[in-house]
Amino acid sequence: MEKFRKIQSTAVPLPIEEVDTDQIIPARFLKATTREGFGDNLFRDWRYEADGTPKESFILNNPLYGGTILVAGRNFGCGSSREHAAWALYDYGFRVVVSSFFADIFRGNALNNGLLPVQVPEPFLQSIFTAIEADPETRFVVDLEAQLFTILASGQSVGFEIGPYKKMCLLNGYDDIDFLLSLRDKIEDFEQKRAIG
Amino acid sequence: MGKTLFDKIWDAHVAHQVEGGTDVLYIDRHFIHEVTSPQAFDGLRQRGLPVFRTERTIATADHNVPTRDQHLPIQEELSRFQVDKLTENCEAFGVRLYGLGHPYQGIVHVIGPELGLTQPGMTIVCGDSHTSTHGAFGCIAFGIGTSQVEQVLATQCLLQKKPKRMRITVDGELQPGVLSKDIILYIISRLSASGGTGHFVEYAGSAIRSLSMEARMTICNMSIEMGARGGLIAPDDKAIEYVRGREFAPKEEDFEAAAAYWRTLYSDEDAQFDAEYHFRAEDIEPMVTYGTNPGMGMGISQSIPEPPATGNPRTYQKSLEYMGLKPGQKLLGQPVNYVFIGSCTNSRIEDLRLAAAFVKGKKKADNVTAMIVPGSKQVEIQAKAEGLDQAFREAGFDFREPGCSACLGMNEDKVPKGEYCVSTSNRNFEGRQGPGARTILASPLMAAAAAIAGRVVDVRQEL
Numbered sequence: 001m002e003k004f005r006k007i008q009s010t011a012v013p014l015p016i017e018e019v020d021t022d023q024i025i026p027a028r029f030l031k032a033t034t035r036e037g038f039g040d041n042l043f044r045d046w047r048y049e050a051d052g053t054p055k056e057s058f059i060l061n062n063p064l065y066g067g068t069i070l071v072a073g074r075n076f077g078c079g080s081s082r083e084h085a086a087w088a089l090y091d092y093g094f095r096v097v098v099s100s101f102f103a104d105i106f107r108g109n110a111l112n113n114g115l116l117p118v119q120v121p122e123p124f125l126q127s128i129f130t131a132i133e134a135d136p137e138t139r140f141v142v143d144l145e146a147q148l149f150t151i152l153a154s155g156q157s158v159g160f161e162i163g164p165y166k167k168m169c170l171l172n173g174y175d176d177i178d179f180l181l182s183l184r185d186k187i188e189d190f191e192q193k194r195a196i197g
Numbered sequence: 198m199g200k201t202l203f204d205k206i207w208d209a210h211v212a213h214q215v216e217g218g219t220d221v222l223y224i225d226r227h228f229i230h231e232v233t234s235p236q237a238f239d240g241l242r243q244r245g246l247p248v249f250r251t252e253r254t255i256a257t258a259d260h261n262v263p264t265r266d267q268h269l270p271i272q273e274e275l276s277r278f279q280v281d282k283l284t285e286n287c288e289a290f291g292v293r294l295y296g297l298g299h300p301y302q303g304i305v306h307v308i309g310p311e312l313g314l315t316q317p318g319m320t321i322v323c324g325d326s327h328t329s330t331h332g333a334f335g336c337i338a339f340g341i342g343t344s345q346v347e348q349v350l351a352t353q354c355l356l357q358k359k360p361k362r363m364r365i366t367v368d369g370e371l372q373p374g375v376l377s378k379d380i381i382l383y384i385i386s387r388l389s390a391s392g393g394t395g396h397f398v399e400y401a402g403s404a405i406r407s408l409s410m411e412a413r414m415t416i417c418n419m420s421i422e423m424g425a426r427g428g429l430i431a432p433d434d435k436a437i438e439y440v441r442g443r444e445f446a447p448k449e450e451d452f453e454a455a456a457a458y459w460r461t462l463y464s465d466e467d468a469q470f471d472a473e474y475h476f477r478a479e480d481i482e483p484m485v486t487y488g489t490n491p492g493m494g495m496g497i498s499q500s501i502p503e504p505p506a507t508g509n510p511r512t513y514q515k516s517l518e519y520m521g522l523k524p525g526q527k528l529l530g531q532p533v534n535y536v537f538i539g540s541c542t543n544s545r546i547e548d549l550r551l552a553a554a555f556v557k558g559k560k561k562a563d564n565v566t567a568m569i570v571p572g573s574k575q576v577e578i579q580a581k582a583e584g585l586d587q588a589f590r591e592a593g594f595d596f597r598e599p600g601c602s603a604c605l606g607m608n609e610d611k612v613p614k615g616e617y618c619v620s621t622s623n624r625n626f627e628g629r630q631g632p633g634a635r636t637i638l639a640s641p642l643m644a645a646a647a648a649i650a651g652r653v654v655d656v657r658q659e660l
């Protein structure tokens with residue numbers, strides 16, 4: 001996993017709530033057996049017509065907006081547990097998703113892939129949308145070390161939560177498996193005790 | 198202070214505690230399927246690791262499989278490749294596989310309970326959000342992502358923060374024609390598609406206790422649709438008797454010893470929950486959804502509500518536009534051309550019995566394509582033994598072979614663009630049943646009734 005420290009970027013606004021993982025990556029694209037290449041089909045049915053022509057009205061097809069931050073409405077990532085949703089966002093180039101609320105499994109999947117979910121209060125989310133609407137070039141700073149999300153132009157900022165363990169993992173590019181493997185003895189002890197108990 | 202059912206099971210599985218409130222949770226059963234496992238096996242290969250506890254891992258092919266001619270090679274190339282990959286991986290790593298053609302094959306959440314692999318008090322995970330189904334037996338069962346599948350394959354453990362606990366109590370008696378599917382759609386419509394986020398839900402109350410095990414599975418199955426990690430129900434005699442005698446259930450004295458432990462699994466009187474809700478079974482009508490998330494549901498007699506005061510009106514509008522519906526409209530009488538009875542929510546033998554009893558001697562409407570997809574090979578065999586397939590065929594339904602099918606349309610079973618489908622599955626997301634498909638979630642009885650009438654009807658009037 002890549003390390004994550006600080007990002008400064010413009011953002012792509014997606015002011016829709018309850019964006020489920022079936023929208024992020026529809027099931028028919030889950031047939032791949034590797035982790036790469038899902039970015040092409042990110043938001044496939046919102047982004048393209050059935051014949052593959054880009055839908056102009058969809059934000060990813062609008063050249064005004066770009067960057068490594070996606071800003072979306074509440075309950076982002078609900079539905080299916082497919083990690084492919086996190087892979088698709090990451091593969092497309094996003095490193096941060098900002099929302100006022102994340103579905104549990106999506107949040108976990110994102111963190112396991114170096115994609116940082118930044119949960120901000122609803123009013124702040126709205127002010128981000130307003131800022132981008134006023135100026136698509138608005139830049140934002142995501143500082144993981146300080147756990148701070150800032151709208152650069154106005155200097156408005158807000159803190160965000162992340163568990164100390166996951167923060168350490170992201171900052172260092174570690175994943176859970178390395179850590180769990182280091183606990184193998186403890187796991188085997190537990191199995192032993194259970195078998196006796 | 199007393200403990201909740203959830204805490205009793207969780208605490209018994211904490212292999213180690215990490216600073217900062219993260220637990221290393223030991224997993225008793227790990228189910229895998231073809232879609233969310235290949236990248237996990239690749240991860241093991243890259244690290245040169247074996248599967249740590251092969252005997253705790255069970256694989257099946259369900260998401261991608263055709264529901265016709267399963268004895269022939271899979272036609273669709275990518276699906277075949279993915280299913281073959283699962284077979285290869287299981288052989289290479291020594292994992293037990295119930296693949297296509299095996300008498301135990303089926304939707305992963307249907308086969309676990311029917312084989313007795315799912316037992317009270319266990320921790321169960323699978324790379325699939327509807328793993329919550331197994332909670333009906335009093336298990337902590339939840340869906341995980343592929344990185345976590347790899348973690349469990351490598352260490353039989355997961356790093357987890359303990360979720361909060363919620364209890365939802367439903368007391369009273371259901372009206373005739375109202376099923377457990379209606380209970381859970383009702384609860385989700387009240388709590389919203391995110392109302393359970395961060396929580397593990399215990400379902401309690403006389404209405405829940407009176408349900409059969411299969412009906413309880415339908416409830417726990419959809420816990421994820423309100424954002425909860427999972428749902429569970431305290432194991433009672435019904436649960437214990439359901440497990441007894443099944444293929445992989447403990448035998449004789451071992452079973453009695455296990456059952457004695459299972460009987461200790463309930464929330465103590467003074468246990469505290471972080472959130473509590475109470476509902477009355479009498480208030481629940483047959484339910485239908487009108488929008489594009491499972492929280493957008495209503496009783497069949499009701500009209501589609503105006504955009505809610507809270508939330509984003511654009512999201513609501515977009516959802517209704519997709520569905521081709523308007524606020525104030527009723528779904529009662531809505532013409533439908535597709536009916537799907539299947540999925541891990543409602544494809545068990547009791548679901549098929551209910552639907553078959555309803556359609557027996559009737560004919561589906563001419564405009565309707567109606568599909569019955571049993572949840573497993575065993576369900577299919579049982580249904581045939583009872584002549585249910587016959588009843589369905591005579592009514593003009595297509596009786597298929599087991600798999601996830603039109604629940605997510607990964608195989609060729611899709612609902613065409615713009616068409617309405619009354620479906621017994623669990624998700625009405627945009628495009629879930631095929632690009633542009635419009636899903637109305639309902640119970641197997643409501644779905645069967647819609648197939649006969651060619652439109653959405655109130656099954657209570659048809660009984």
Ligand code: SF4
Binds near residue numbers: 604623
């Ligand atoms: S039936 Fe549907 S919800 Fe259930 S496991 Fe299969 S795809 Fe998932």
